[in-house]
Amino acid sequence: MTDTPTIHFKEQALALLPAGANFDACLTCGLCSSGCPASGIENMDPRKFIRMAMLGMDRELSTTPWVWCCTQCKRCQHVCPMSIDISQLVFLARSNWPRELKPAGIVRSCELIQATDSTSAMGLPPEDFVFVVADVLEEVRSSQPAFAHLQAPMDKKGAHFFVNQNSREPMNEPDEMVPLWKIFDLVGADWTYSSKGWAAENFCMFAGDETAWYEVIKKRVAAVEELGCRVWLNTECGHSYYTMWQAISRFGLEVSFELESLISYYARWIREGLLPVNSDWNRDGIKFTVQDPCMIVRKAYGESIAEDMRFVVRTLVGEENFIDMQPNRSANYCCGGGGGFLQAGMTDHRRTYGKRKFDQIAATGAAYVLTPCHNCHSQMEDIGHHYGGSYGVVHFWSLICLSLGILGENERTYLGPDLLALLA
Amino acid sequence: MSATARDHWCDLAVIGSGIAGFAASIFATNRQIATAQVGNTGAIAYTTGYLDLLGSLYADPNPLVNPWQGLAHLRQEEPHHPLSRLPVELIRQAFNEFTTFVTNAGIGYTPPGDENITALTPVGTGKQTLCLPTTMAAGPLALAARRAAVIVDFKGLKGFSGRQVVANLRHCWPELCSARLTFPGMARGEIYPEVMARALEVAGTRRELADQLRQAAAGAGCVGLPAVLGMHHPDRVHQELEELSGLTIFEIPTMPPSVPGIRLREMFEQLFPQRGLTLIPQQKVDRLSFTDDGPLLELADNYGPVTIRAKAVLLATGRFLSGGLVADRNRISESLLQLPVSQPAERAEWYRQQYTDRRGHPIHRAGIEVDDSCRPVDRNGRVVDPRLFAAGVILAHQDWIRGRCGAGIAIATAFRAVAAAEQLLRR
Ligand SMILES: Cc1cc2nc3c(=O)[nH]c(=O)nc-3n(C[C@H](O)[C@H](O)[C@H](O)COP(=O)(O)OP(=O)(O)OC[C@H]3O[C@@H](n4cnc5c(N)ncnc54)[C@H](O)[C@@H]3O)c2cc1C
Ligand code: SF4
Ligand code: SF4
Numbered sequence: 001m002t003d004t005p006t007i008h009f010k011e012q013a014l015a016l017l018p019a020g021a022n023f024d025a026c027l028t029c030g031l032c033s034s035g036c037p038a039s040g041i042e043n044m045d046p047r048k049f050i051r052m053a054m055l056g057m058d059r060e061l062s063t064t065p066w067v068w069c070c071t072q073c074k075r076c077q078h079v080c081p082m083s084i085d086i087s088q089l090v091f092l093a094r095s096n097w098p099r100e101l102k103p104a105g106i107v108r109s110c111e112l113i114q115a116t117d118s119t120s121a122m123g124l125p126p127e128d129f130v131f132v133v134a135d136v137l138e139e140v141r142s143s144q145p146a147f148a149h150l151q152a153p154m155d156k157k158g159a160h161f162f163v164n165q166n167s168r169e170p171m172n173e174p175d176e177m178v179p180l181w182k183i184f185d186l187v188g189a190d191w192t193y194s195s196k197g198w199a200a201e202n203f204c205m206f207a208g209d210e211t212a213w214y215e216v217i218k219k220r221v222a223a224v225e226e227l228g229c230r231v232w233l234n235t236e237c238g239h240s241y242y243t244m245w246q247a248i249s250r251f252g253l254e255v256s257f258e259l260e261s262l263i264s265y266y267a268r269w270i271r272e273g274l275l276p277v278n279s280d281w282n283r284d285g286i287k288f289t290v291q292d293p294c295m296i297v298r299k300a301y302g303e304s305i306a307e308d309m310r311f312v313v314r315t316l317v318g319e320e321n322f323i324d325m326q327p328n329r330s331a332n333y334c335c336g337g338g339g340g341f342l343q344a345g346m347t348d349h350r351r352t353y354g355k356r357k358f359d360q361i362a363a364t365g366a367a368y369v370l371t372p373c374h375n376c377h378s379q380m381e382d383i384g385h386h387y388g389g390s391y392g393v394v395h396f397w398s399l400i401c402l403s404l405g406i407l408g409e410n411e412r413t414y415l416g417p418d419l420l421a422l423l424a
Numbered sequence: 425m426s427a428t429a430r431d432h433w434c435d436l437a438v439i440g441s442g443i444a445g446f447a448a449s450i451f452a453t454n455r456q457i458a459t460a461q462v463g464n465t466g467a468i469a470y471t472t473g474y475l476d477l478l479g480s481l482y483a484d485p486n487p488l489v490n491p492w493q494g495l496a497h498l499r500q501e502e503p504h505h506p507l508s509r510l511p512v513e514l515i516r517q518a519f520n521e522f523t524t525f526v527t528n529a530g531i532g533y534t535p536p537g538d539e540n541i542t543a544l545t546p547v548g549t550g551k552q553t554l555c556l557p558t559t560m561a562a563g564p565l566a567l568a569a570r571r572a573a574v575i576v577d578f579k580g581l582k583g584f585s586g587r588q589v590v591a592n593l594r595h596c597w598p599e600l601c602s603a604r605l606t607f608p609g610m611a612r613g614e615i616y617p618e619v620m621a622r623a624l625e626v627a628g629t630r631r632e633l634a635d636q637l638r639q640a641a642a643g644a645g646c647v648g649l650p651a652v653l654g655m656h657h658p659d660r661v662h663q664e665l666e667e668l669s670g671l672t673i674f675e676i677p678t679m680p681p682s683v684p685g686i687r688l689r690e691m692f693e694q695l696f697p698q699r700g701l702t703l704i705p706q707q708k709v710d711r712l713s714f715t716d717d718g719p720l721l722e723l724a725d726n727y728g729p730v731t732i733r734a735k736a737v738l739l740a741t742g743r744f745l746s747g748g749l750v751a752d753r754n755r756i757s758e759s760l761l762q763l764p765v766s767q768p769a770e771r772a773e774w775y776r777q778q779y780t781d782r783r784g785h786p787i788h789r790a791g792i793e794v795d796d797s798c799r800p801v802d803r804n805g806r807v808v809d810p811r812l813f814a815a816g817v818i819l820a821h822q823d824w825i826r827g828r829c830g831a832g833i834a835i836a837t838a839f840r841a842v843a844a845a846e847q848l849l850r851r
Pocket of ligand 1: 439440442443445462463464466467470472473474475477680709740742746747748815816828830831832834
């Protein structure tokens with residue numbers, strides 16, 4: 001039986017943290033714990049974690065399964081008067097767990113990502129991806145006359161945008177790729193998929209496997225460079241952006257392209273008039289809220305992308321039909337699907353964590369949550385069912401195409417009866 | 425490439441997001457001054473929610489009934505106190521504008537009256553304050569009327585005990601008793617006021633709690649609760665619970681971190697950007713310098729460097745807890761500009777022999793010196809820079825804890841500083 005080595009947390013913390021952010025500075029004020037949805041799970045919370053580190057309770061911390069329940073969302077750091085970042089210690093602890101003891105689901109996802117050139121956590125090989133895309137494209141061209149000309153370029157050298165794709169679509173619901181293709185078509189984007197490094201998800205960081213994380217990112221970077229694209233466009237997936245963006249600075253990678261988020265482009269295309277969406281369709285005043293994924297808002301772009309997202313939503317559903325969750329933007333709660341929680345197999349804990357999100361959504365009274373992140377999407381659906389909520393979760397691309405009147409019949413998986421009725 | 429610099433321009437840059445910083449932003453945006461604000465978590469996240477003007481004159485052990493008259497005494501006893509240097513009318517105006525703003529923004533406050541209110545502390549002692557959240561207003565009334573009431577606490581909630589509150593008040597409030605409830609959906613482990621408050625934003629939680637409260641009241645008609653009645657719509661939550669339960673309900677502040685302060689902070693973070701203010705939440709300014717073009721603020725968030733160029737800047741960075749002042753072994757200094765800090769000559773004089781000495785400890789009166797326009801001055805009394813203003817408890821010659829005047833100093837000096845900055849900007 002493998003044993004977990006013991007980390008000397010206090011020592012490691014000193015090496016890890018930037019000047020002025022040492023754990024000694026902790027006031028034990030408890031703001032972190034009070035604002036952390038993982039508090040209480042496995043009898044642990046962020047303040048306790050720090051106190052135990054200061055007291056040298058390294059054995060307990062090295063082995064507590066709580067490190068797989070902290071989603072590394074960094075909300076604790078956000079509210080801490082001393083900017084203390086517990087997620088770094090959690091990453092350290094995760095890395096330290098022997099592979100056999102780590103939650104198998106996260107480890108397996110990371111292995112699959114490394115197994116093919118696709119870097120897909122579902123193990124979908126390049127040729128299958130190419131096939132699915134071609135197949136779906138063919139189907140759309142023949143069944144939707146308005147899109148007989150639709151393109152889904154593959155490995156197109158010199159395209160402006162290198163577009164990534166969460167494996168869930170080509171694997172389980174391929175028709176969900178189509179709305180995005182239509183949007184690209186409408187705005188005249190010069191884009192391409194790649195047969196290599198196309199997948200968005202990256203569980204190696206969550207597995208605490210730094211080497212694997214680096215290898216995956218290297219593959220993805222090489223794929224973009226090979227096609228000579230100017231912009232790596234991250235689609236509706238949160239952690240794919242963060243793992244790439246962080247890795248580039250963490251591992252000192254030189255890249256010749258920009259990293260951008262699709263959300264900012266939605267906003268830009270609407271402002272420029274290229275995406276002529278409006279809320280006229282929402283004649284029944286269906287209410288929407290929006291989930292800020294930690295990975296692109298609090299942990300990366302901050303308020304600017306949160307504003308872009310709200311601009312898009314307001315335009316799409318109507319100012320009066322948008323209700324913000326509280327708290328929101330950089331102060332938003334993690335949904336509880338992040339950090340590999342959805343893959344970790346700790347269902348009860350994950351739902352306990354998600355209760356906070358459920359309450360936030362329930363308090364808005366909204367019929368739908370929009371979110372540009374697949375993990376948030378799955379988790380919010382799950383906790384909705386679990387806690388008896390009545391809301392639905394939709395992608396931006398669905399609603400954009402709905403507003404434009406171009407959402408095909410097979411592209412409506414996430415629409416509830418009220419939205420479907422509008423299309424009837 | 426993985427970090428993009430962002431530059432902002434404004435007329436007034438406010439550094440700090442405590443009561444002084446937020447008050448300054450209210451006053452500035454009300455006066456159509458283009459404002460930017462940066463600040464991290466500070467004392468506001470721990471505050472009770474009470475807005476004290478002046479609760480005690482340190483020469484007098486009795487609670488101060490009339491703070492406005494108290495100001496006149498203060499002026500004689502402590503002429504350098506920041507509140508002594510401001511006209512009473514200005515202080516009243518500042519409180520009015522502040523409480524009107526927050527009330528309109530959805531967190532109701534009682535307007536400043538002529539006398540102090542004896543409000544309840546988390547442990548059930550009384551304290552003098554000028555304004556309180558409307559969710560707390562029924563408490564002091566029930567106390568004054570000695571109305572039969574039940575103080576409710578919750579299983580798993582640390583730092584608030586109904587029995588303790590009752591034990592401290594029983595001698596003067598005979599018909600007071602306590603009850604312990606299980607908060608809906610939170611039967612196990614430690615629970616936090618912040619989490620309870622957010623849960624009460626959900627209608628189903630309110631209904632369940634109202635049922636429990638009705639039973640716990642056992643005919644008393646009046647119930648006191650820890651401050652957990654909602655985070656974003658406290659007045660609505662409060663009113664609905666009263667309607668559902670048929671009881672008079674009031675909140676009592678809890679130990680930090682406490683809901684009333686988080687309410688204020690999150691409300692400001694929502695509202696200010698809507699009013700056109702550039703808000704950079706939960707960040708600290710790393711460097712403040714004065715160029716020919718004006719003050720320059722430099723900081724970095726997760727995404728990379730941020731600069732703010734302003735025409736005037738207001739320093740509202742608080743004391744030790746918030747980081748405006750820092751102390752090493754021997755000296756106290758101001759953290760951003762190394763402004764001169766008036767302080768005891770030696771470390772040995774920081775504290776008096778007795779912790780409970782009525783006169784307080786000299787270290788608490790350390791701070792920066794300003795002129796009558798709230799502009800920091802150097803050791804010779806010369807203005808450091810005409811574009812620099814300061815407000816809040818970073819100012820010298822006050823001991824806000826002893827004087828029960830924390831919010832008073834913050835709101836009133838912010839008002840004065842913004843007025844002075846406005847004059848400069850309009851020139
Ligand atoms: C436990 C507790 C209970 C309290 N109870 C009451 C009460 O009952 N009644 C009452 O009237 N008052 C109370 N107060 C006091 C009140 O909350 C404030 O301390 C007081 O009003 C002073 O406000 P301030 O804005 O001057 O300073 P602070 O509230 O200390 O704010 C300073 C701000 O400056 C920020 N800052 C510091 N350095 C930088 C930098 N480099 N860049 C950007 N930002 C920076 C900090 O992050 C903080 O946001 C209480 C305080 C505490 C701690
Ligand atoms: S919020 Fe920061 S200072 Fe407060 S207990 Fe947590 S880590 Fe310590
Ligand atoms: S990173 Fe998120 S989940 Fe982890 S301790 Fe901090 S707030 Fe909690």
